[in-house]
Amino acid sequence: MTGKRVAAAVVCAYFFLVIAAQDDEPGYLKREHSLLKPYSGNGMSIPMWDFRDNVMITNNFIRLTQDHQGKRGSLWNRVPCFVRDWEFRVHFKVHGGGRSLAADGFALWYTKSRMEPGPVFGSRDEFTGFGLFLDTYKNGPQAVSFPFITGMINNGSVAYDHQTDGRKNSIGNCLATFRNKDYDTYISVRYVKQELTVSVDVDGKSEWKECFKVEGVLLPTGYFLGVSAATGDLADNHDILSMKLYEVEVERDPNDDGLELSSVIPQLKYPDRSKTSSDDAHRNTSMSGFKLFLLAFCGLLGLGVCLVVGFMIFQKHQERSRKRFY
Ligand SMILES: [Ca+2]
Structure with missing residues (x-):
């Protein structure tokens, strides 16, 4: 299909969807x-x-x-x-x-x-x-x-x-x-x-x-x-x-x-x-101390893993560029 045809098909589909959405x-x-x-x-x-x-x-x-x-x-x-x-x-x-x-x-x-x-x-x-x-x-x-x-x-x-x-x-x-x-x-x-x-x-x-x-x-x-x-x-x-x-x-x-x-x-x-949406908000803000600790712990763990993996990739990359030089 040429680019123009694709564009025309996309436009048609869009209008069809808009009409369908209004007539649902x-x-x-x-x-x-x-x-x-x-x-x-x-x-x-x-x-x-x-x-x-x-x-x-x-x-x-x-x-x-x-x-x-x-x-x-x-x-x-x-x-x-x-x-x-x-x-x-x-x-x-x-x-x-x-x-x-x-x-x-x-x-x-x-x-x-x-x-x-x-x-x-x-x-x-x-x-x-x-x-x-x-x-x-x-x-x-x-x-x-x-x-x-x-x-x-x-x-x-x-x-x-x-x-x-x-x-x-x-x-x-x-x-x-x-x-x-x-x-x-x-x-x-x-x-x-x-x-x-x-x-x-x-x-x-x-x-x-x-x-x-x-x-x-x-x-x-x-x-x-x-x-x-x-x-x-x-x-x-x-x-x-x-x-x-x-x-x-x-x-x-x-x-x-x-x-x-x-x-x-x-x-x-x-x-x-x-429940109400604001009750939800309240529930979310009044999280228990234990949940907060778990969240912080998981966050730190995730950050640690990211740092280690990032460092390994960085080292590999350095090694490869050194090899290319020699
Ligand atoms: Ca009122």
């Missing part, structure tokens, strides 16, 4: 749980979805809150979701006049109740189900950067902890800079065989990056998908461009009829395994 639909699109353009025929109502408070419908996006103080808005699927294994992808845009300071962020929900406003990103506290918070304002004193994404599973009895920005009861979290981007930003929640994975595509590379993953997450069927946002003294526009729910096909045990699934109480099967 994870399953069967469930329209009754999805929000797609055109959202509304009359600008007043959206089929299958209800909204409340300061929500604004336009042709190109649904604005949960405007960039004004003290606003809140929410958008809820009207149809309970009986899909067992799913992936929920949300195309969003968070933007506003504040260069680095903004608030509060928005939340994705899979919960028992719907359309109930409250203090958690515009929705009720002590929710039952799963909440994912895309938090743009640091309320607590902890030394982490923002925006910050945090997940929480709740059986209806635990309050969201604003003082730690939800980290107190978090099942996983990550940093993600998603504000004021001039390209498309996405978040995905995948719930397959009781494993919950949150991924983001916020770098403009059409690539999913894992935020966190938790095994053994018990969530019943029949809950509602929703999204809500709030502003405080600081504000942002919180816009939703699309929401897509895909049914993911999985192989299942023939005896598993999933009958009791609707009565499951939201919880973690292995609560000890649930």
Whole structure:
């Protein structure tokens, strides 16, 4: 093959891969749980979805809150979701006049109740189900950067902890800079065989990056998908461009009829395994003295071996060059 042909083949393959990456639909699109353009025929109502408070419908996006103080808005699927294994992808845009300071962020929900406003990103506290918070304002004193994404599973009895920005009861979290981007930003929640994975595509590379993953997450069927946002003294526009729910096909045990699934109480099967990325960092820094000693010992041993081998090679080389001279 000539150089030109090779280059053309490489370019073609690249574009094919880029298109494939953008079209990587994870399953069967469930329209009754999805929000797609055109959202509304009359600008007043959206089929299958209800909204409340300061929500604004336009042709190109649904604005949960405007960039004004003290606003809140929410958008809820009207149809309970009986899909067992799913992936929920949300195309969003968070933007506003504040260069680095903004608030509060928005939340994705899979919960028992719907359309109930409250203090958690515009929705009720002590929710039952799963909440994912895309938090743009640091309320607590902890030394982490923002925006910050945090997940929480709740059986209806635990309050969201604003003082730690939800980290107190978090099942996983990550940093993600998603504000004021001039390209498309996405978040995905995948719930397959009781494993919950949150991924983001916020770098403009059409690539999913894992935020966190938790095994053994018990969530019943029949809950509602929703999204809500709030502003405080600081504000942002919180816009939703699309929401897509895909049914993911999985192989299942023939005896598993999933009958009791609707009565499951939201919880973690292995609560000890649930951890946060900052807990990881803490674990790594608070290594025991013995581990530190082992690490230092291995490091010194490695250095010693390298020095000896290097010296041997150096000597061989010297011998050879001496031989060449004679
Ligand atoms: Ca916050």
